[in-house]
Amino acid sequence: MNITVLNNDENEMIFTLEKTTPAFANTIRRLYIDEVPTLAIEDVEFRQNSSIHYDETVAHRLGLMPIKTDLKSYNLPDKCKCEGEGCAQCQLKMKLNVTGPAEVIAKDVKSTDPKATLIHDKTPIVKLLKDQAIELEATAVLGKGRNHMKWSPGHMYYKYMPKIAIGTVTNVDEVVECCPKGVFEKKGGKVSIVKNKLFDCHLCGACEKVSGGTVKLEPSGTDFIVCAESWGQLSVKDALLETCAIMDEKLTEFAKLLKK
Numbered sequence: 001m002n003i004t005v006l007n008n009d010e011n012e013m014i015f016t017l018e019k020t021t022p023a024f025a026n027t028i029r030r031l032y033i034d035e036v037p038t039l040a041i042e043d044v045e046f047r048q049n050s051s052i053h054y055d056e057t058v059a060h061r062l063g064l065m066p067i068k069t070d071l072k073s074y075n076l077p078d079k080c081k082c083e084g085e086g087c088a089q090c091q092l093k094m095k096l097n098v099t100g101p102a103e104v105i106a107k108d109v110k111s112t113d114p115k116a117t118l119i120h121d122k123t124p125i126v127k128l129l130k131d132q133a134i135e136l137e138a139t140a141v142l143g144k145g146r147n148h149m150k151w152s153p154g155h156m157y158y159k160y161m162p163k164i165a166i167g168t169v170t171n172v173d174e175v176v177e178c179c180p181k182g183v184f185e186k187k188g189g190k191v192s193i194v195k196n197k198l199f200d201c202h203l204c205g206a207c208e209k210v211s212g213g214t215v216k217l218e219p220s221g222t223d224f225i226v227c228a229e230s231w232g233q234l235s236v237k238d239a240l241l242e243t244c245a246i247m248d249e250k251l252t253e254f255a256k257l258l259k260k
């Protein structure tokens with residue numbers, strides 16, 4: 001299998017997976033979305049809430065806010081030494097205490113771990129009028145996207161790598177213009193593919209149709225273009241490394257069971 005990274009930043013990585021199968025690409029996608037753990041608020045204890053929103057609405061909103069996660073600092077509750085009782089190794093406490101008038105935003109939520117804070121500071125939580133107040137303590141835990149999407153580290157999708165063969169095209173301008181992704185350009189009176197633009201092709205088939213079949217398009221059955229995005233809890237690179245570790249762990253367990 002060959003892997004080529006086409007684009008890599010903190011929150012998005014695009015890479016090719018070559019000489020593999022759709023099942024393998026999909027396994028990586030499922031593990032990434034469903035199995036990589038992140039922190040999210042699971043319990044909220046309200047001391048006071050005289051805002052216009054019910055406790056449940058505020059708690060739901062808090063639960064969906066991504067939290068910067070260091071996987072080395074926290075254990076999954078069912079794998080912690082405390083056996084799910086709750087301790088500093090598997091729980092993160094956060095506090096919110098604001099009196100109106102104010103717009104309560106994510107930045108007002110104070111975490112007991114400075115490395116594990118809500119990521120998007122300005123996300124609104126609730127608006128308080130004069131003398132309205134909100135006071136609560138929230139508990140965040142590690143969890144997995146397969147139990148609730150609030151724990152998912154991001155989104156991953158893939159598409160088949162296009163294979164394009166350009167024959168003798170007579171309507172060059174029309175073919176170049178028909179592509180919604182700007183894959184083609186006119187070079188020396190012929191249709192040619194713009195450098196690195198092939199990866200943008202979404203296999204719509206317009207070029208084949210407009211060219212009357214002189215441009216041939218075929219999705220590869222063995223090569224894929226994969227895009228992994230992160231919601232911010234983990235960098236996309238860390239989430240992918242964790243995906244690989246989880247796959248290793250599952251295969252090792254499978255091999256052990258086979259040997260029994």
Ligand code: SF4
Nearest residue numbers: 179201202204205207
């Ligand atoms: S299939 Fe569609 S997107 Fe891909 S090169 Fe042809 S026209 Fe462009």
Ligand SMILES: [Zn+2]
Nearest residue numbers: 080082087090
């Ligand atoms: Zn614990």
